[in-house]
Amino acid sequence: MEVAILIVYFISLSILFAFGLHGLVMIYYYHKTRAYATPNLEAPAELPLVTVQLPVFNEVYVIERLVNAVCEMEYPKDKLEIQLLDDSTDETVEVSRRLVAEWAARGFDIKHIHRIDRTGYKAGALKSGLEKAKGEFVAIFDADFVPKKDFLMKTIPHFRNDGVGMVQTRWEHLNEDYSYLTRAQALALDGHFVIEQQVRNKAGFFINFNGTAGIWRKSCIEDAGNWHADTLAEDLDLSYRAQLRGWKFVFLNDVTSPAELPADINGLKTQQFRWTKGAVETAKKLLPMVWSSSLPLKVKLECTVHLTSNIVFPFILLTAFLNVPLVVIKNTVEGYDSIFTMMGIFVLASVSTFMFYMYAQRAIHLDWRRRLMLFPVFMAGSMGFAVNNTKAVFEALTGKKTAFLRTPKYKIVGADGEWKKKKYVQKKIGGAVLVELFFTIYFIIGISISLFYLEIAAIPFQLLFLAGFGTVGALSLRHALES
Numbered sequence: 001m002e003v004a005i006l007i008v009y010f011i012s013l014s015i016l017f018a019f020g021l022h023g024l025v026m027i028y029y030y031h032k033t034r035a036y037a038t039p040n041l042e043a044p045a046e047l048p049l050v051t052v053q054l055p056v057f058n059e060v061y062v063i064e065r066l067v068n069a070v071c072e073m074e075y076p077k078d079k080l081e082i083q084l085l086d087d088s089t090d091e092t093v094e095v096s097r098r099l100v101a102e103w104a105a106r107g108f109d110i111k112h113i114h115r116i117d118r119t120g121y122k123a124g125a126l127k128s129g130l131e132k133a134k135g136e137f138v139a140i141f142d143a144d145f146v147p148k149k150d151f152l153m154k155t156i157p158h159f160r161n162d163g164v165g166m167v168q169t170r171w172e173h174l175n176e177d178y179s180y181l182t183r184a185q186a187l188a189l190d191g192h193f194v195i196e197q198q199v200r201n202k203a204g205f206f207i208n209f210n211g212t213a214g215i216w217r218k219s220c221i222e223d224a225g226n227w228h229a230d231t232l233a234e235d236l237d238l239s240y241r242a243q244l245r246g247w248k249f250v251f252l253n254d255v256t257s258p259a260e261l262p263a264d265i266n267g268l269k270t271q272q273f274r275w276t277k278g279a280v281e282t283a284k285k286l287l288p289m290v291w292s293s294s295l296p297l298k299v300k301l302e303c304t305v306h307l308t309s310n311i312v313f314p315f316i317l318l319t320a321f322l323n324v325p326l327v328v329i330k331n332t333v334e335g336y337d338s339i340f341t342m343m344g345i346f347v348l349a350s351v352s353t354f355m356f357y358m359y360a361q362r363a364i365h366l367d368w369r370r371r372l373m374l375f376p377v378f379m380a381g382s383m384g385f386a387v388n389n390t391k392a393v394f395e396a397l398t399g400k401k402t403a404f405l406r407t408p409k410y411k412i413v414g415a416d417g418e419w420k421k422k423k424y425v426q427k428k429i430g431g432a433v434l435v436e437l438f439f440t441i442y443f444i445i446g447i448s449i450s451l452f453y454l455e456i457a458a459i460p461f462q463l464l465f466l467a468g469f470g471t472v473g474a475l476s477l478r479h480a481l482e483s
Contacts, residue, residue, distance in 0.1 A: 002329050002333050005322055005325055005326065005329065006326075006329070006339060008318060008322060009318075009319065009322040009323075009326055010339075010343070012315040012318040012319045012322070013319060013343065013346045014346075015311075015312065015315045016312055016315055016316065016319065016346070016349060017345075017346045017348070017349045019305070019309055019312050019349075020348075020349025020350065020352050020353055021348065021349055021352050022305050022309075022352075023352040023353050023355060023356035024352045024355070024356075026195050026196060026199050026356060027195075027352075027355055027356060027359055029199045029200075029202070029203045030195060030198075030199050030359060032203070033199060033202035033203050036202045038202075038250065038251075038252060038253070038254070040154075040254075041157030041158060041160065042157060043153050043156060043157050044156070044157065044160065047075070047076060047079050047156065048079065048135070048136045048137055048156065048159075049079050049080075049081065049134055049135045049136055049137075050075065050079060050080055050081070050135045050136070050137045050138070050139060050152055050156070050215070051081040051082075051083060051129075051133040051134060051135030051137070051138045051139070051218075052070050052073075052080065052081070052082045052083070052138075052139045052140075052141065053083045053085055053126060053129050053130075053133070053138055053139070053140045053141075054066060054067065054070065054082070054083065054084050054085060054140075054141055054143070055085040055087075055122050055125045055126055055129075055140070055142065055143075056084065056085065056086050056087070056088060056092065056096070056143045057086075057087045057088055057089075057092075057118070057122075057406050058088045058089060058090050058092050058406075058423075058424065059088070059092050059143035059409060060090060060091055060092045060095060060423065061409060061410050061411040061422065061423075062143050062144060062260070062409045062410075062411050063092055063095055063096055063099065063143060064095065064099060065146060065411060066141065066143050066144075066145065066146070067082075067084065067096075067099045067100075067103065067110075068099075069145075069146045069147050070082055070141065070147060071103045071106075071108055071110070072149060073147060073148075073149050073150075073151055073152055074149045074150055074152070074153055075152045075153065077107055077108060077109070078109075080108070080109065080152075081109045081110075081111075081133065081134050081135050082103075082108060082109065082110040082111070083110075083111055083113055083129045083132070083133065084096050084099075084100055084110065084111065084112045084113065085113050085115075085125040085126065085128070085129045086112060086113065086114045086115075087114075087115050087118045087121075087125055088114070090423070093114060096112050096114075097112050100112040111132075113128070113129055113132070115128065118404075119229075120227070120229035121229060121403070121404030122211075122234060122404055122406075123227040123228060123229040123234035124227070124229050126140065126227045126234070127226055127227040127229075130218070130221060130222075130226065130227070133218065135218065136217070136218055136219075137156065137159065137215055137216065137217055137218060138215065138216045138217075138218050138221065139151070139152065139155070139214070139215040139216075140211070140212055140213075140214060140215070140216070141212050141213060141257075142211065142212035142213075142259070143409055144259050144260040144407070144409040145212055145213055145257055145258065145259045145260075146174065146257075146258045146259070147213070147257055148256070148257065148258070151169070151255070151257065152215070154169075154252065154255045155167045155169065155214075155215045155252065155255065156215070158250045158252075159217060161248065163246070163247065163248045164217065164247070164248050164249070164250055165216065165217045165220030165221075165223075165224075165242050165243075165247030165248065165249060166209050166214055166215070166216045166217070166220060166239070166242065166247070166249045166250070167214060167215050167249070167250045167251075167252060168197065168207065168208075168209055168210060168213070168214040168249065168250070168251050168252070169213045169214060169252050169255040169256060169257045170193040170194070170197070170251075170252065170253050170254075170255065170256045170257070171189055171193060171210070171213060171256070171257060171258075171259050172256040172257065172258040172259065173185075173186045173189070173258070173259065173260075173261050174258045174259060174260045174261070174412070174413045174414070175260055175261055175263065175412045175413055175414060175415075175417065176261065177414060177415045178261070178263055178412055178414070178415050178416075178417065179263065180374070180377055181262075181263070181265060181268065181381075181475070182261045182262075182263060183371075183374050183377075184374060184377050184378045184381050185261045185262070185268065186261065187357060187361070187371065187374055187375070187378050188378060188382075190357075190360045190361060190364065190365075191356055191357045191360040193251075193253070193360075194253060194359075194360040194363050194364055195356060195359060195360045196306075197210075197251045197253075198251055198253045200251075200302065200306070201249065201250065201251040204299065205298075205299055205302040205303070205306075206239070206240060206243045206249075206299065206302070206303050206306065207239070207249050207251055208235060208236045208239040208240070208306075209235045209236075209238065209239045209249075210235060211234075211235035212257075212259070213257035213259070217247075220242050220247050221238065221242070223242070223245055223247070224238055224241040224242035224245050224247070225238075225241055226238075230281075230285070231278050231281035231282050231285060232274045232275075232277050232278030232281060232402070232404055233274075233275065233277075233278025233279050233281065233282050234278075236278065236279060236282045236307075237278075237282045237285065237286065240282065240286045240289075240290070240303070240307075241286070244286075244289055244290070244293055253364075260409050260410075260411070260412055260413070262407050262408070262409075263410060263412050263417070263419050264408070264419055264420075264425060264426075264479045265472065265475040265476055265479050266425075266426040266428075266476055266479055266480060267407050267408045267424075267425075267426060268407075269385070269388045269432075269476070270405050270406075270407055270408075270426065271407040272385055272388060272389055272392075273388055273389065273391070273392045273405075274392075274404065274405060274407075275310075276310045276313065276389040276392035276393060276396075277392035277393070277395055277396045277402070278396075279307060279309070279310050280308070280310055280311065280392070280393055280396035280397060281396045282307060283307035283308050284396065284397070286307070287303070287304060287307060287308075290303045290304070290307075291304075310389065310392075310393060311393055313385075313386045313389040313390045313392075313393055314386075314390045314393055314394070316382075316383055316386040316390075317386045317387065317390050320383065320386065320439060320443075320465050320469075321439075321442075323446065323458065323461065323462060323465070324442065324443075324445070324446035324449060324462075327446070327449055327450050327453060327455050327458050328449065328453075330453075330455070331453040331455065350379075353379070354372075354375060357372065357375060357378070358372055376464065376467075377467075379464055379468075380464045380465075380467040380468035380471065381468055381471070381472065382468070383464055383465050383468035383469070384436065384467075384468030384469050384470075384471055384472030384473070385468075385472060386468075387432045387435045387436050387439070387469070387472075388432050388472075391432060408424035408425065408426070409424075410422050410424075420479075420482050425479075426480065427480050428480065429476065429477060429480050432476075433473050433476045433477060436469045436470075436472050436473030436476065437469075437470075437473040437474075437477075439465065439469035439473075440466060440469045440470040440473055440474075443462050443463075443465045443466035443469065443470075444466065446462050446465075446466075447459060447462050447463065447466065450462060
């Protein structure tokens with residue numbers, strides 16, 4: 001029994017170690033490509049016709065903010081078409097119709113396209129709108145975004161290269177300072193955009209359209225096979241199919257698009273579940289195409305890491321569960337001292353992860369040292385989300401299909417705003433919460449065992465697990481009951 005536990009624990013740590021060390025690979029390429037500057041190009045003399053698609057579903061709190069921001073962008077009216085792709089089933093429909101009528105009266109080419117059914121969910125809405133789109137280029141914004149006035153003028157010039165199929169901008173955060181929950185999300189997203197997206201793009205690897213705050217060449221979407229609804233990550237799916245067809249993508253780190261972060265943990269869980277499951281579904285679908293292509297080996301390897309990184313969550317859960325029995329085995333069974341000593345090397349993965357987020361924060365924030373104080377909270381939260389995201393991984397691997405559940409938005413800006421008594425708050429308490437609370441009790445016992453055996457080195461990680469599972473589980477209950 002002891003041998004089986006050690007083997008499973010070692011394999012789990014090895015997988016986490018491998019994905020953790022990938023952060024060092026990103027940092028290596030970050031330094032290698034740092035001198036590669038994306039040029040600021042002048043807009044062409046003859047601006048092309050652009051269609052802006054706004055896919056929405058029950059967004060009564062933010063729909064007006066979104067439509068107003070898009071209509072206020074600096075772009076000639078006669079070169080701009082706006083599609084409000086509205087799948088809503090509540091009063092959002094009437095608000096949308098009113099907004100479209102008001103802006104149309106001001107001379108804007110804006111249309112309200114309301115679908116009675118949600119066939120294909122977001123992918124279906126985008127595909128349906130594309131069939132009617134007049135623009136040579138198609139910009140997309142989700143309901144929680146507030147695009148800046150110069151978005152089109154800063155992105156359109158990069159399509160001078162006929163091989164460019166998509167331009168993605170970096171997300172900013174309207175309500176980063178709202179809570180520790182939103183600050184931790186901002187830290188994570190900054191790492192993705194500033195390091196992963198920027199470095200992959202400069203180094204010649206595949207990047208992904210992030211579902212919003214980007215602009216496509218319409219012919220690229222069509223050439224890649226259009227939007228598919230067979231995964232929950234329609235953006236990642238289309239991105240890979242387009243790049244496998246030879247299209248080039250551009251990531252603009254210095255062009256930003258503000259958005260609202262989920263303020264309640266159950267809304268965040270829904271978002272994380274969809275992103276995790278969708279990525280694994282896309283990996284199942286497209287990795288065979290990646291490896292059968294003529295791409296260089298290093299690109300294939302990076303694509304594999306990119307698409308499969310979410311499989312870490314089941315192994316986080318396994319590592320957590322086996323951590324406590326390992327403490328007991330180490331102190332009651334002889335003959336494994338060398339193995340436990342060797343396991344110390346796995347701490348390097350945590351150092352790699354810290355460096356990854358340190359470089360991201362240092363690149364875009366003057367107060368990066370203060371922001372990095374939140375890193376333990378982020379790490380604990382990543383562990384705490386392992387139950388929710390492990391379920392997503394297994395559903396993807398087993399082929400279980402689920403609906404596209406959008407993330408609720410409440411028009412929260414800065415540190416102000418309230419969401420608890422508003423529509424769309426998820427009040428259902430799922431089985432994952434019980435598992436999270438079980439692990440909370442489990443690690444209270446585990447820390448007591450470590451103290452009994454004076455296994456001081458094990459306690460910091462057990463405290464992170466305790467904080468992660470305890471916070472996620474308790475907040476899930478609290479946010480559901482208070483709403």
